[in-house]
Amino acid sequence: MRRFRFGGSDGADEGHEAGEAATGSPAQEGTADGASAQGRGSDPGQAESGSGSSAGAEASRPESREQPESREQPESREQPESREQTESREQSETREQPVSAQGSRVSVVDEQPPRPAPPAGASEEEYRWHTYRVYPSGRPDAVEFIDTYKAFGRNRILRGLNMGLPEGMVSMILGPSGTGKSVCIKHMVGLLYPDEGDILVHGESVPNMPDDDLFEMRKKFGLLFQDGALFGSMNLYDNVAFPLRQHTEKGENEIEDIVMRRLNEVGLGQSKEKYPNELSGGMRKRAGFARALVLEPDIVLFDEPDSGLDPVRTALLGELILEIHRDMMDEAKAKQKTHLPTFAVITHDIMSARRVADYINVLWKGRIVEAGPAEDMLNSENPFIRQFLTGESQGPLTMD
Numbered sequence: 001m002r003r004f005r006f007g008g009s010d011g012a013d014e015g016h017e018a019g020e021a022a023t024g025s026p027a028q029e030g031t032a033d034g035a036s037a038q039g040r041g042s043d044p045g046q047a048e049s050g051s052g053s054s055a056g057a058e059a060s061r062p063e064s065r066e067q068p069e070s071r072e073q074p075e076s077r078e079q080p081e082s083r084e085q086t087e088s089r090e091q092s093e094t095r096e097q098p099v100s101a102q103g104s105r106v107s108v109v110d111e112q113p114p115r116p117a118p119p120a121g122a123s124e125e126e127y128r129w130h131t132y133r134v135y136p137s138g139r140p141d142a143v144e145f146i147d148t149y150k151a152f153g154r155n156r157i158l159r160g161l162n163m164g165l166p167e168g169m170v171s172m173i174l175g176p177s178g179t180g181k182s183v184c185i186k187h188m189v190g191l192l193y194p195d196e197g198d199i200l201v202h203g204e205s206v207p208n209m210p211d212d213d214l215f216e217m218r219k220k221f222g223l224l225f226q227d228g229a230l231f232g233s234m235n236l237y238d239n240v241a242f243p244l245r246q247h248t249e250k251g252e253n254e255i256e257d258i259v260m261r262r263l264n265e266v267g268l269g270q271s272k273e274k275y276p277n278e279l280s281g282g283m284r285k286r287a288g289f290a291r292a293l294v295l296e297p298d299i300v301l302f303d304e305p306d307s308g309l310d311p312v313r314t315a316l317l318g319e320l321i322l323e324i325h326r327d328m329m330d331e332a333k334a335k336q337k338t339h340l341p342t343f344a345v346i347t348h349d350i351m352s353a354r355r356v357a358d359y360i361n362v363l364w365k366g367r368i369v370e371a372g373p374a375e376d377m378l379n380s381e382n383p384f385i386r387q388f389l390t391g392e393s394q395g396p397l398t399m400d
């Protein structure tokens with residue numbers, strides 16, 4: 001099942017899906033991308049209504065959206081159709097066929113694209129800025145949330161979340177504190193389970209994984225927590241070597257090569273004997289970064305890497321993240337790895353997001369307001385997104 005992409009043309013989505021299935025590589029055509037990027041704000045006349053594509057839209061439409069009054073009335077259906085009616089219906093059906101078969105975007109019926117209903121108990125007003133628009137990345141998603149709901153008691157956190165982290169990109173999950181960003185991470189690695197919905201990692205459902213598979217799947221991830229989460233009783237070297245000793249059969253010589261390479265990469269080669277309490281906050285984060293990479297993860301998650309850092313160190317850490325991502329991309333291509341490295345940086349700091357993001361997901365009220373490549377998002381016409389990404393005080397977003 002695909003996550004619901006609001007505003008995307010069906011044609012573009014189909015192309016994406018087909019490309020993923022066939023080659024695992026980007027397959028979207030420029031034209032389809034462009035069309036899809038128009039999203040909901042585009043000419044409603046572009047809405048497709050060919051029988052094939054509208055079936056797709058129908059399938060992804062949340063049930064609660066169904067408006068019985070707009071459906072055919074049962075009474076009217078019982079009345080025998082006149083010959084004229086039958087013919088005109090058949091004609092329109094046969095006329096639509098070649099149109100959709102050619103992938104043409106000619107509109108036959110003026111139909112608005114479906115808009116997901118707000119979650120149960122919430123008003124349309126609360127979700128008025130959620131256009132759910134997803135500007136295409138042209139890549140398959142390494143991680144995908146599909147209609148995910150999660151509540152802690154009465155505290156409803158994820159409320160029908162549809163979110164993707166495209167492969168080979170540095171993504172941001174941006175949202176105010178307490179919106180559920182860390183909760184998302186825990187769902188990706190199977191530390192929390194959704195009440196409803198699904199989370200896919202490289203196409204596999206995490207909540208449905210048997211424990212053994214989950215244990216294996218977690219090796220795909222490198223996690224960097226806020227404070228580096230180092231063991232206080234171990235020096236840096238042993239901290240970074242820990243996952244290798246725990247999860248691999250590698251000998252100490254090989255471990256030393258890997259550990260020193262990673263420590264040097266983050267500028268801590270000289271500090272390998274130091275203990276965490278002898279290091280600055282920035283150094284602890286870098287050490288955590290080195291440790292997150294030793295198992296060569298496909299997906300690296302950074303939970304608020306900028307918290308507690310001054311702006312200069314935040315900028316340097318951002319650069320380091322980009323540098324290491326570039327190196328890992330080169331390595332993945334050279335080794336022809338199945339998956340390109342995917343980074344997800346979780347933050348409420350807009351400036352660091354703007355600096356490093358290839359792709360931005362804006363999370364609010366348990367759903368993505370809009371998502372897409374950074375340049376599309378920075379040019380978004382949605383007043384909420386504009387305000388959020390520029391950090392302006394004027395706009396729809398208020399303190400409450």
Ligand SMILES: Nc1ncnc2c1ncn2[C@@H]1O[C@H](COP(=O)(O)OP(=O)(O)O)[C@@H](O)[C@H]1O
Pocket residue numbers: 152155157175176177178179180181182183184
């Ligand atoms: N294990 C848990 N049990 C109960 N409530 C939780 C749990 N984890 C997170 N929460 C609540 O979920 C909300 C979102 O938390 P979190 O994901 O940490 O926010 P943030 O976006 O700042 O990372 C908070 O209100 C938090 O108190």
Ligand SMILES: [Mg+2]
Pocket residue numbers: 181182183303304
């Ligand atoms: Mg958090």
